[in-house]
Amino acid sequence: MRIYILGAGSIGSLFGALLSKIGEDVTLIGREEHVEAINNNGLKVVGVEEFTVYPKAVTKIPSELPDLVILATKSYSTAYALECAKESIGENTWVLSIQNGLGNEDEALKYTKNVLGGITTNGAALERWGVVRWVGKGVTIIGNYPRGKGKFAERVVALFKKAGLEAEISENIVGWKWAKAIVNSAINPIGAIIEVKNGYILENDHLLALAMEVVKEGCQVAIQKGIE
Known part of the structure; x- marks a missing residue:
């Protein structure tokens, strides 16, 4: 090919x-x-x-x-x-x-x-x-x-x-694209702002809670747009 x-x-x-x-x-x-x-x-x-x-x-x-x-x-x-x-x-x-x-x-x-x-x-x-x-x-x-x-x-x-x-x-590749975008939006910006590696967010209760809130908001947007 x-x-x-x-x-x-x-x-x-x-x-x-x-x-x-x-x-x-x-x-x-x-x-x-x-x-x-x-x-x-x-x-x-x-x-x-x-x-x-x-x-x-x-x-x-x-x-x-x-x-x-x-x-x-x-x-x-x-x-x-x-x-x-x-x-x-x-x-x-x-x-x-x-x-x-x-x-x-x-x-x-x-x-x-x-x-x-x-x-x-x-x-x-x-x-x-x-x-x-x-x-x-x-x-x-x-x-x-x-x-x-x-x-x-x-x-x-x-x-x-x-x-x-x-x-x-x-x-349903659109669903997968949204899923990855939501996860990225919850991890990458927080890591960049706090200046830590992504793995640290999962180990810190406060940062993990913040990341989960971002995930929830992303999922709400996806649902409103009819993304499965």
């Missing part, structure tokens, strides 16, 4: 490396420094697994049409990234968002009806240019957006499993 990773940061680089390792035709699109390091020395994964692969890496999106575009940019860059990639999104190209946040898939629907939503709980960090640390294994859940599952989603799940990722398919 020809796959473009649009946004070769930590998660994008991890997924690109794993898919490249099993022989898929992967092209990483990222920052110049990262691209240069990959082209010179390969893309190295450390942590959970340790290996080096040599995928294609570029700063500009190729004109050839891929089978799959994996969106892995920050959410605030989604609209710009898709506009840059529009000539590479063909009639049979699918776009999969594995980003945090809500609304990224809606942006993708402006360019194609072939949209998959996704979440991942794999932990990754870009240690330095050309090196990504796989911090911890998690699960990746995808599904047709906004609802349902189809043959291509099943192909992608099978591909992820072959690459060593725990992967599942869901008919």
Whole structure:
């Protein structure tokens, strides 16, 4: 499968490396420094697994049409990234968002009806240019957006499993996207404001109570919007 990773940061680089390792035709699109390091020395994964692969890496999106575009940019860059990639999104190209946040898939629907939503709980960090640390294994859940599952989603799940990722398919990917967004909203901002690691919040009764209040409020919003 020809796959473009649009946004070769930590998660994008991890997924690109794993898919490249099993022989898929992967092209990483990222920052110049990262691209240069990959082209010179390969893309190295450390942590959970340790290996080096040599995928294609570029700063500009190729004109050839891929089978799959994996969106892995920050959410605030989604609209710009898709506009840059529009000539590479063909009639049979699918776009999969594995980003945090809500609304990224809606942006993708402006360019194609072939949209998959996704979440991942794999932990990754870009240690330095050309090196990504796989911090911890998690699960990746995808599904047709906004609802349902189809043959291509099943192909992608099978591909992820072959690459060593725990992967599942869901008919209600919007619900999963909201669930992760609510959890993130309860943990990440508190950790940033208090300047502590996320795990500390779970160990501190006062911070945990605050986080649970944020979760409750997020769930109330989801219910009002009809999210299951």
